[in-house]
Structure formats: C-alpha cells, structure tokens
Amino acid sequence: MVIRIVNVYRETSGPAGNEDFLTLLESGGVKIQRIVSHASSTPENEWYDQAYTEWVLVVRGHAVLEFDGGERVELNEGDYLAIPPHARHRVDETGPETIWLVVHITAEA
C-alpha cells in the first residue's frame, strides 16, 4: 500500500486578490478542496449558488461571508459552517492568506 502524506499548508503564497483551488480528494460524491484566498472577494452581486451542502472550515486566517438577504458571517481560525443547498453567498473579504478546507457533498445534488 502506498501512503501519501501531504500538508495543507504547503505552497500557499500567491498574489493579492487571487484564490487558489486545490482538490485534495474526490471520491464517492464528495470533493475535498483546499482554497487559499489572498485578500480576495467575490465580485459584488455575484453569488455562489450550489445544489448541495458545502461544509467550510477556516484553517488559517479569517473571512467574511455574505448571504443573499444581507446576513454577514465572520469566520475566524477554526470556525466551521455548513452552507445549505441554494443558500446564495459570496466571499466579502478575507485575510491576506486565508486557508479554507471545503467539503462539497455533491452526492446530494
């Protein structure tokens, strides 16, 4: 058996305003991603709208999510959140190097 260890903190640097997406695992209707946000935000009035539950954890840094309807949610290191299907949201702001762990439960969709 080949055991492959990887670290979630590797190669996290990047230009401001940028986001890096890295798929860590894709299996059985689940996708686990690392996203590194460099002081980035979703353009105003642009929303993520997913058909499935998305679970997010801020591993490092901080971020503010905005939900359609006006609710703003501040997430700091270690905070996690399940975003229900079709809860329209955008990233309003992030720290200079914010690392997310995101579990997309696409089996539901």
Add this chain to the structure above:
Amino acid sequence: MVIRIVNVYRETSGPAGNEDFLTLLESGGVKIQRIVSHASSTPENEWYDQAYTEWVLVVRGHAVLEFDGGERVELNEGDYLAIPPHARHRVDETGPETIWLVVHITAEA
C-alpha cells in the same frame, strides 16, 4: 436562514488516554467528525477496518498511524491522508492534545 458557526478548537480538553468524538456534519453519505486524542492509542493488535475511504487531517498536534503490514506514518500539523477502504490501521500514538478532522465517505460502502 439560520447560520450557525462553531469552532473546531472548542472544548478540547480531556483526560490522558482519552478520545472525544464529535460529529460536525452528517449528510448525503458523508460524516465529518472532530476527534480529540489525548495521548491515546488503539490497543495493540486492534485495527480499524472500514469499508469506505476515510480522509484525515491533523488540525493540531501530531500522531503516528500504524498500518497492518508494519508501515508507520507520522502526521504533523496540517498533514492529511486518504485511508483507502479496508486498509487496516490503528493509532499508535498521539500528542497530549491532537485534533483530527475526519471525513467518512460512507456513501461508497
């Protein structure tokens, strides 16, 4: 919509040799758990044997996993690993307060 934020670092203390399991999300054939290990280990010659892929991340602390066959894998903060179905393994040792994030992809089983 009710947004509920929780922190993965909350209430992590416990007695040595102990493990605390907390389910953070269960949805669509996926279970996300936080496990806090307090210098704990699986009894010798006892193995976890799951029918599905288990994805683990050491959020804080460190641990050594042993696989049936003798392979030992040291995991430090930020290290993650996908444990294939039926890869028999045990926790050989952990730090005094090691926090795991575990994604059980039971939809596969």
